[in-house]
Amino acid sequence: MRPASSRRHPGLLALALLASALASSCAARGSVQTEPRPVSSPTAAAPGSAIPSWSRSEASAFDWQTLDAIKAWLASVDASRLGHFRGEARLKLGTGLMGIDPTASESVRADRWERAAEQFSMVLADPDASRDQLDRATELHTIAQRGPKGARSASTTAAADTIAPLPGLVRRGAWAKAPPIASRLNRIDRPFTEFTIHHSDTTHRPGPEGIRRVHVDSERYGDVGYHFLIGPDGTVWEGRSLRYQGAHAGEGRNEGKLGICLLGDFEVARPTPAALRSLEQLVRHLSSELDIPLRAVRGHGEVKATLCPGRHLQRWVDTWRRG
Template sequence: MQRASTWTLALALFALTACAAPRKSNLKAPSDPYPAHTIKPMTGGPPPWVGQEMSWEKLEAINAWLANQGAASDPYWRVEGRLQLAEGRMRFYRNERTTADESINRQRISTARADFMRVKADSRASEGQLRRAKRGLASSANIKAKVPGRLPAGVMPRSRWGSRKAKHYNLTKAEDPWRYITIHHSALEESVSTVSTQSGAKTALRKMQKYHMDSRGWGDLGYHFLIDSRGQVYEGRSMHWQGAHAGRDNHNRNNNVGNIGICLIGNFDKIRPTAASLRSLKKLVLNLRQQHRIPSNRIRGHMDWKQTECPGEYLLPFVRQLARG
């Protein structure tokens, strides 16, 4: 009797353990922006925000969850919540840094860093979570050192002309101060009427970017800014990165270091630049000069760096005029 009851108890215990054992998790949500890590199955099931697409609503949901149900939840999910909050903020910083106020940019980075540090110091974080926290800290430290200012007023951010994602591994960080502004023309084959509409200009930008990335093998469009014939200014390569527009000098020194590249769309060996595009160029140059303390005599045409007709005979006189201040 004694023996039988021991067995019964053992069996019951076994069954209980089996029930309580973690279920095989199937939490592979393709819409989750962080599907790479394996989510370990835990008791209580995943919180409702797991697998949701990244959005401000999701970040708010995580925040609310951490303050309420999260407190009694499995530590794994609390760490995961904090981590996703930090990763989400970094993502919003990256996507909106050119249009958001600088104070918002700074706040996003510092809040994300604080959360990454909390995760890093949390003994309950899994190895994968620790790795993500360290990665997040490293990339946010890079940004913290150099948060770029807002785009000058009136500049259309690259996200609005259908820009491709830059290949950051193929770009050089702009670590030197900006000392020069160099002006180019695109010398595009397109007829004037094609690029004189906004959609035409956007198409021309995408085409130029494709050429720079796919045919020339660069990480992004070579110029930092572009201007169409209606005077619209577009963000090209982010000023996080050195440009690719001025080549190398006779001593193989890179002329792109500290050199902002501006390109007017059109062939100004054949046509005259419009008054609207020249007005925008002047305004942009003044803005950049003020922001980066660049003297007027550091305004160049491409031809000042290498043998080329760029920026074209009809644009060159205006470049010289800008250089006189």
């Protein structure tokens, strides 16, 4: 394995150690969701001890007092020790935020639902979350992301939010260690019209979380810049929500472009058959779900001057476009 190129992506090099550690947990399809959870970690629930008062209230009986009590508890030292209750607290808080005061204006409610989605994301990223908590958080996160009015009236957001799920897709909430920073993101204001194909340009294979951290911490993006990422074993990770414009094609060039990144350096190596199979399946799926022309696929280097996605992956792009 040769060192990562610091010339082209200096930010990735800085996080290489962290990223390689994270990559190991992302190596297998769905590994983030299927890994066994530790049963006796020091922060696991201590059944029968220190049961927080909020845990006795029913979700249907939420009021601001209860939600404030949960928030206060989450900021307390108990929350860092009691993993089981931490998960329950976030699930309750998120559910409460979605259910409380349903007569509030739509924008107020939309904001609460985004905060609810953040709570569910944190459960999904919590190593102490139980299988049952992960299942509930996955379901609630999907609902929260749709917002209080479900599929919104604007056709662009409705199209992005209501697409049929891709089999085997690893949802963002299952791998990302932090929720998106909504204030740095732009909602799409026109439908996607083409795909832009990238490579991650590193032999360190940092995995989606390593890339997300570089994009958020170094580039100051609101989330990982790509809408989807694909691993060498064919794993497809959901990246930035399709509700938001990507940050991948270059300044002022992202509108209408759905960004897909294959992990690897394809100036040097060839993409694996598994990765290309997933790429083709993903492009076909999104093309039919979002009405993007099937052959409207360009390599990043065709959008701006860059070696991305590497000559070996660009060859796939050229072949695909010919049909």
